[in-house]
Amino acid sequence: MKKKILIILVIISTLFLTGCWNYVGIDEFTIVAGIAIDKKDEENYLLTFEIIDLSNSNKETGVVTKLIQSTGKTIFDAIWDARATASNKLYFGDAMIIIINNEVARNDGISDFMNFFIRDGEIRETTIVLISKEESAAELLKTKGVTQNIISFKIMDIISDSKAINLYIKGIELYNVINILKGQGVELVLPVFKKVISNENEVVRLDGMATFKDDKLDGFLSFEEVKYFLFGIDEIGSGILTFSTEGEDNHNVTIEIKKSNTKIDYVKEDTKIKYTLKIEVEGFLSEFNHQEKLLNSKKIEELEKIAAKNLKSRIEKVISDIQKEGSYDILRLGNLIYRKDPKLWNELKKDWNNNFSTLDIKIDCKVDIKNTAFFR
Amino acid sequence: MFGFNKKKNKVEIDSRISGLNRSLSDYKLSNKIEENIKMMKEIFKDNDNLKIRKVINSSNPKFFCYIAFFNGMVDSKIINDSIIKPFTISNLTDKDNNITKISNQVIYINELKESEDLGKMVEGIASGDTLMFLDNEKKVLILNTKGFEHRAISEPESEKILVGPREGFTESLIVNTVMIQRKIRTNQLKIKYMGIGRTTNTHVAVCYIESVVNRDVLNELLTRLEGIDIDAILDNNYIAELIGGKGYSPFKRMRSTERPDAVVGKLLEGRVAVLIDGSPVVVTVPHLFIENFQSPEDYYVNADYASISRIIRIIGYFITICTPSLYIAIEAFHHEMIPTPLFINIAMERQSAPLPAGLEMFVMLFVFELLKETGIRMPGNIGDALSIVGALVIGQAAVEAELVAASMIIVIGITGIAGLLTPKLDSSVLLYRFLILFFTILIGFLGFIIGLSILVINILNQESFGVLQVERIDSIKPQDIKDKFIRRGWKNMINRPGYLTNNEIRKKENG
CATH class of the missing domain: 3.30.300.210 (Nutrient germinant receptor protein C, domain 3)
Incomplete structure (x- = not known):
């Protein structure tokens, strides 16, 4: 009898050990496709989210995106701030990329905000981290996608298909960024993107990789250099x-x-x-x-x-x-x-x-x- | 005033049927023929189907008899040619007026009985026999003249197959037993009749092959059949529910089929068949769970093809139960599981749907069941038209009006189509589909797994006449697996399934 009760208790306790058991309909989310990190001033971060605009997306137009911006002293602070604009919970399960402003990476280092991303349960650890060569990281998200309406997915496509289309680049996932930052005898190298004018449209373009000293950006490797690197x-x-x-x-x-x-x-x-x-x-x-x-x-x-x-x-x-x-x-x-x-x-x-x-x-x-x- | 009328009516009916309240034991046959006939008329009072005719011998007009039969249940030709004609034209003397002489030398009937038992007489005449009353004779002749109309043998509508025998059982018990006997030409085939039902006294035939039958199952079946106490048996399902076993079960415990070839196949594996007069459906026991997925056609087509079909049916069973809950679990709990493009697609669809997905699923499943039920109840052509209206008009309109997400319609469609693969499991599908969906809406994938576990445990616990419906892994033999999820060719199926019979050899090893 005691055994039976014990077994039942064990089974019941498993109920409380699982995550994700609250019912949240798919339409209750604001789907984030990509995040760009800039600094507004000395103290505050400026975050730009590329979100899927579900109300304006339909079969004719395809998927349309919108940008929303928010500020905060820390990354998480800024994300909570964004909820005020989005009115919905931001959903990071499909966020593909995190773009970091090169100035921020050069001056402040990236370990500060990497900390939040790796702690937070909702962000995928396979999210790709990359560096923007533009004045602000948000610039990249404002460009136009060539074959994809969603810029973040477009950048992700470029990185993940790079091997197949003979682009020499190595995308580094979030968990690898942390591993390398904490690792011994290994330094970080992240892909770099810039924007160029192509056929009167601003589009993103891969532009080599950025080398790091510890968590601070150090220099850039050109396309040709990356290949032999x-x-x-x-x-x-x-x-x-x-x-x-x-x-x-x-x-x-x-x-x-x-x-x-x-x-x-x-x-x-x-x-x-x-x-x-x-x-x-x-x-x-x-x-x-x-x-x-x-x-x-x-x-x-x-x-x-x-x-x-x-x-x-x-x-x-x-x-x-x-x-x-x-x-x-x-x-x-x-x-x-x-x-x-x-x-x-x-x-x-x-x-x-x-x-x-x-x-x-x-x-x-x-x-x-x-x-x-x-x-x- | 109203009440008064009602009371008056009741009294009238009472007086009309009062005569029927006397039980058969109150009547006694006598030596006087006129009294016997009068008694007969009284026993079957108010049943105008009863016909009584006086037949007089032409050479000796003093010599006569009465025949009584039910109109429509007898073959008139037999009565005219084999009873009335010989009795009328034969040269009879007064001496010949005894029952043995008449039955042996005058009438031409293949099966007859002398009887004093009123019960047997009533049963006989009610099932199509003719009674012959002779003067100065207490005994009555019960002559077999059964010859009522029955439906012609045709292909069963519910179990159509592409290749293989096309005959199906009819409502006539005797025709059904003949169909089985024609396929098994051996003295080993046994057919035992019983009467079940206090009022209907329905004939039930228990059929088995003595050399291969599992005697434990046979004994259990006979005990349970004898234990039935009900006023009427109109269909096999009466028996299936009454003797199926203890407790509630959403699964069938007896296999029912309208195909003689299927029944013979089951008999040859050591099962017992129960045929019920008036029902074209024959049940066989014991019933294994895997039989729900087997079709007689499996044995008439290529073994590989049959194996694939079976596997598809099994997958279909789980698809029809699980798809709605799986969709909800992923949609509302585990968004990370969905690939990004699909995620955006579903999110766009759901954006306009007013109900939460879980509730919407319940409503749509209910509507689907509604359409299905209506389609079945409606006669032929209207049923088809209705399903088109249901599927096209309601589905399309609902999506366009943005009441329902299109992905939901697809899920319901898959669920519905997969459900048609296993019509024999309908009740369990319905029960568990909603049960698992309910759990899933509460706690997501965990609930889904809990519901699925309950389903699997329930299946594993099913029993049919002392035989586990799903064999235990430790008692399974390699031979038994050859005709389960897959069907091996006949060259490889050497033994009969060991758990059903003691006589296992089906064919010679190298034959």
């Missing part, structure tokens, strides 16, 4: 490599990357630490303007060598640039030591970021052309 952190999914052959018959060659694999290794020699980045690329030869119709294996081998040489020099350049500019360890090299040899890391930890610029990094490239994509 991503080789360094093994985040290349697909893409293309273009280069020219040497010698008299100078031809442009394009290789489509099928698979890329970067192996990072380090050796400790006395007090110095030497890194080796072994990059192995598999690809298809997709463009080769050459009169010779048949490529023999010797010729392909030759091309592979030229490609590897090219790739190596470019990656080396980007990495040495990063080192020269005095960035922190955005290549996540310190993290490798932290994982493999924590004792050594504890010794190095203190001066790691300062010593990063003098770190000896050797790059080793190998390109493997699997397929010439050539019909005889």
Whole structure:
């Protein structure tokens, strides 16, 4: 009998352990698609929400969005302030992006408001965090979407499809931002967007990535730099490599990357630490303007060598640039030591970021052309 | 004044029917034929269907008899050719006036009985026999002349199939038993008759194959049938409800079908069939839960196709129960589950709907049941027209008037269509659909799971004549699974289901 009562109590208590058991109809929400964070003045944040305008959306117009703005001393304060305008509960379950003003990120750092986003239960931890290069982050939300009425979703599409459309970028989710901020031997790199005029409309455009020192914005990487930087952190999914052959018959060659694999290794020699980045690329030869119709294996081998040489020099350049500019360890090299040899890391930890610029990094490239994509 | 009239009417009826209040035991047959006939007329007083005719022998006019029968229940040809004609033209002497001589040498009837028992006489004449009263004879001849009209054998409307036998049971018990017997040509087939119902005295036939039947089930069934005490049995459902088992259950405990081939299939698996006179529906026991999803057609088409159909029916059963509550759970509790474009879509739809989704679902489900019921009750063509009005006009108009969200109509549509897959489970579908929906509206997905658990527990606890409707996993045999969710080919189904019969071998291993 006692057992039975116990079992019933256990079952009943599970009722109170679940979340989300209040009935809230879908129409009682204000659906937020994206958030832009600016500063109104020294003290107050200015938040801009892109919300789905349900009353004006219909089959003819498609989904229409509206912007609402609110201010507050903290992020949460500003969100409560927004409820006064929206008259409904703001729903963040479908919020895709958080745009941060570059000035705010540079001066105040981002850990202040990241704190709220990660604590709050309603914001998805897969929300993408990015930096606006414009004067205010809200500017991006005021642009016009090309294929999407909702700007936030458009930006999200650009980021999530970037691998498929050969844009070199790495979207960082909210939880990863926190992980990196708290992580050892790793620094944050966030995607950057700006607005451009295209066909008389203002549209958003991807513009490389921003590097961070701790939680403060430090500098920007251009498109081209990001591409070779991503080789360094093994985040290349697909893409293309273009280069020219040497010698008299100078031809442009394009290789489509099928698979890329970067192996990072380090050796400790006395007090110095030497890194080796072994990059192995598999690809298809997709463009080769050459009169010779048949490529023999010797010729392909030759091309592979030229490609590897090219790739190596470019990656080396980007990495040495990063080192020269005095960035922190955005290549996540310190993290490798932290994982493999924590004792050594504890010794190095203190001066790691300062010593990063003098770190000896050797790059080793190998390109493997699997397929010439050539019909005889 | 009104009251006075009423009282007067009552008195009149009383006096008219008073004669009927005498029970049969008050009557006695006598040696005098005229008295017997008078008594007969009194027993069946006020029933003008009773016909009594005097037949006189032509060679010996002193020699005569009376025949009594119910008009319409007898085959007139048999009475004319096999009773009246031989009796009239045969050369009879006074000596021949004894019942044995008449029954053996004069009339041509395949089945006859001599009887003094008034009960048997009344039962006989009421079921279409002819009674022959002879002069100076206390015994009466009960002659089989049954020959009433019955519906021709046709395909059952409710269980139409694309391929396979098209015959269906009729309302005539004897025709039904013949249909079974024609398919099982062995002495192992047993058909036992019983009379159930104090007033109707309905014939009920219990049918089984002796070599394969599960005797426990047979005994249990016979005990329960004998225990029935009710005035009338008009359809199989009377019996199904009376002997189905203890307690309330939304599930069927006996399988009912109008198809002889289905019944024979069940008999061959060791089940027992109960046929009721006057009903084209035959019930078989024990009933397993999986039978709700099986169709006779499964055995006439390709095994793979049949297996897929069965799985679809099973999925359909859960879809029709769960879809409304699942929609509510996601819509009102777990918005994060919906993909963003769909979320915006639903939000736009819901923006204009006046009722909260949960209430709207209840109302729409009710309207759907309303339309379904009306469609069934309406005769043929009107029913079709009505369902079109219901589906198109009301659905479309409601969405356009922004009274109901379009997504709601889709959910109701899926629910309704999936529900048609398992007509045998209708009552449980209705009960659990609303029960789970109610729980879901209260506490969301948790309530949904609670409701679903109750459903599953209820299914697992179902019993039919001592056999669990869903087999326990520890007692299941590989052979039994071959004809459950899927149907294997006949080459692979070597044994009969072990829990139904002791005689398991269905076919030879390598045959």
